[in-house]
Amino acid sequence: MAPMIYTLYGFAIFFFIFWCAMWLLHLIAIFYGKYRLHKKxxxxxxxxxxxxxxxxxxxxxxxxxxxxxxxxxxxxxxxxxxxxxxxxxxxxxxxxxxxxxxxxxxxxxxxxxxxxxxxxxxxxxxxxxxxxxxxxxxxxxxxxxxxxxxxxxxxxxxxxxxxxxxxxxxMPFTSDRNGFAATLEKVYFGTAQSRMYLAADCVRINCHTGxxxxxxxxxxxxxxxxxxxxxxxxxxxxxxxxxxxxxxxxxxxxxxxxxxxxxxDIYSFQARLTRWAKLRVAMLPLVIIFEPLSECMVIGACTGWAASVLFKWEPLVFYLIHILVWFLCDWVLLSIVQNSSLPFNKFDFVVGWLFRECSGPYLFILAVFDPSIRWRNRCFKLAWGGIAQEMKPRIKC
Structure with missing residues (x-):
């Protein structure tokens, strides 16, 4: 019985530490983005x-x-x-x-x-x-x-x-365009993507996109x-x-x-995110463990459970407060990256943000279980380390 309790406490401590690290990334991205971006x-x-x-x-x-x-x-x-x-x-x-x-x-x-x-x-x-x-x-x-x-x-x-x-x-971002798909793209690149990009650049980790x-x-x-x-x-x-x-x-x-x-459109955008996830998994295998935990809904649920184990806090209340504060931080970060009025209202942001956060873990699962890379009319498979090999036929795969 004792080993099982120690294991539970070990997982709870891990989730809580990882959750704290994610909030540190939030703060780094916000302050570094304010310092670094849109300088005259x-x-x-x-x-x-x-x-x-x-x-x-x-x-x-x-x-x-x-x-x-x-x-x-x-x-x-x-x-x-x-x-x-x-x-x-x-x-x-x-x-x-x-x-x-x-x-x-x-x-x-x-x-x-x-x-x-x-x-x-x-x-x-x-x-x-x-x-x-x-x-x-x-x-x-x-x-x-x-x-x-x-x-x-x-x-x-x-x-x-x-x-x-x-x-x-x-740093990848988007022009102002109309429609829900454009809102979704701007929300993703101005929140989830920019958070990791800015934090990585601040601590000198390779975050380069070409x-x-x-x-x-x-x-x-x-x-x-x-x-x-x-x-x-x-x-x-x-x-x-x-x-x-x-x-x-x-x-x-x-x-x-x-x-x-x-x-x-939403389909093309999600296919693009899935392709990028496949590349990250092939280049850095530990992504399989840590990337899903970096998602708001996933790490919030895990840490809600951890908080109930470690501190006897109410997990549902913890989870809801976590989502609210994460949402507000993302709004602040997006405003910094945009540096002007957003082309959509707050309701559109709420819908786009919820859609992105809920679909993110699902797209990552798709990427893990289907490692082939579809790029225009070609199809590739990746070996560990990121080396690619083109698959045949080229049109259908």
């Missing part, structure tokens, strides 16, 4: 001119917002940069959009690379390889097709590229170039890891990345 740009003195930047834009398929998203790269206030568009299929509809923009903004150096290469299983790296090899500058900005840029975003990122910094990346990343090409070349990471689907994580292993720092820009895909 300061110009580099004239004797230190801005370095040139090669912007690599991998494109695939049509998107209702593609034209407006790409145009923001032609209108940035930055003295010297080039845009290198990468398109795998010569019949891709994005080609016409790109050439129209090049004709409209002839003062901006831009090139188009069609066909891609075969340097690994990662379709994104295969698509970008030719452009990477042809890039003119030491600073490389890899930017996904759905990203919008403000006029001073590139300047802000370069300002964070200090002598000891090898990578500057933008949707908008500025990096030093010379450091990448020391490791064999971009093609070295073609064996991974989560190439962004392993690129950042390789930089950090060599003593380089990574930093987030003060401006979050504004995702603005024209395809915005």
């Amino acid at each position: 740009n300061q110009m580099i003195p004239p004797e230190e001119p801005y370095p040139g930047v090669s912007i690599i834009k991998p494109l695939m398929g049509d998107d209702p917002h593609l034209l407006s998203n790409l145009e923001t790269f032609f209108t940035m206030r930055y003295p010297i940069y080039e845009i290198l568009f990468c398109i795998e299929d010569e019949k891709d509809p994005s080609i016409e959009v790109v050439y129209n923009l090049i004709e409209k903004y002839p003062q901006v150096p831009a090139s188009v690379f069609i066909g891609g290469s075969s340097v690994g299983v990662n379709p994104k790296i295969n698509n970008m390889h030719k452009a990477y090899e042809a890039s003119s500058f030491n600073l490389i900005l890899i930017s996904d097709s759905g990203i919008r840029m403000k006029e001073d975003t590139l300047q802000d990122m370069v300002n964070h590229m200090t002598e000891k910094t090898g990578i500057v990346h933008q 949707m908008s990343t500025l990096m030093r090409k010379t450091v990448l070349e020391e490791q064999g170039g971009l093609k070295t990471f073609g064996c991974y689907l989560a190439e962004d994580f392993f690129i950042a890891k390789s930089f950090m292993d060599r003593g380089w720092k990574t930093a987030i820009s003060s401006q979050p990345a504004l995702q603005n895909s024209g395809i915005c």
Whole structure:
């Protein structure tokens, strides 16, 4: 009987300590986000001119917002940069959009690379390889097709590229759009995602996502170039890891990345979250244990039970107070990341937040029991450590 009691108390202590750690992450994210995000740009003195930047834009398929998203790269206030568009299929509809923009903004150096290469299983790296090899500058900005840029975003990122910094990346967020799916995306990226992202960056843990990343090409070349990471689907994580292993720092820009895909629906968004969860499980197996516990509803229930065992507190009251305070902290964090009026009211936030928090554990379970990765019309399987292998056939899986 005694061993069973000790086991129960052991689990209760573990859950309570983990719960306290999650609240510490909340506080770190809120205070670090307030300190780090949305700082006004300061110009580099004239004797230190801005370095040139090669912007690599991998494109695939049509998107209702593609034209407006790409145009923001032609209108940035930055003295010297080039845009290198990468398109795998010569019949891709994005080609016409790109050439129209090049004709409209002839003062901006831009090139188009069609066909891609075969340097690994990662379709994104295969698509970008030719452009990477042809890039003119030491600073490389890899930017996904759905990203919008403000006029001073590139300047802000370069300002964070200090002598000891090898990578500057933008924290994922979303543009203001209409509809429940857009609300759900903004709630997720402004709460659950930003909480872990900001806390990880504050304590210098690799949290890098590659949707908008500025990096030093010379450091990448020391490791064999971009093609070295073609064996991974989560190439962004392993690129950042390789930089950090060599003593380089990574930093987030003060401006979050504004995702603005024209395809915005709940199914696509949840499929994206499930795919990311599969990648995390393959790269860091301990995620299977700790990620579900980081969810509000799960850790609240576990700690409610733990509090009743350790302190004889009423578990239901504890659970409800836990959810309320977590909800309020998420509202504060989202407001900090947004830095302006939210495009939805408080009721929409409540619905979106509850939907996200209740569906999160379910999506993670799906990811664990179906480890195959579906990416556009291709399907991959992952080995431990994150190395990917493409499965056949390519269209159906």
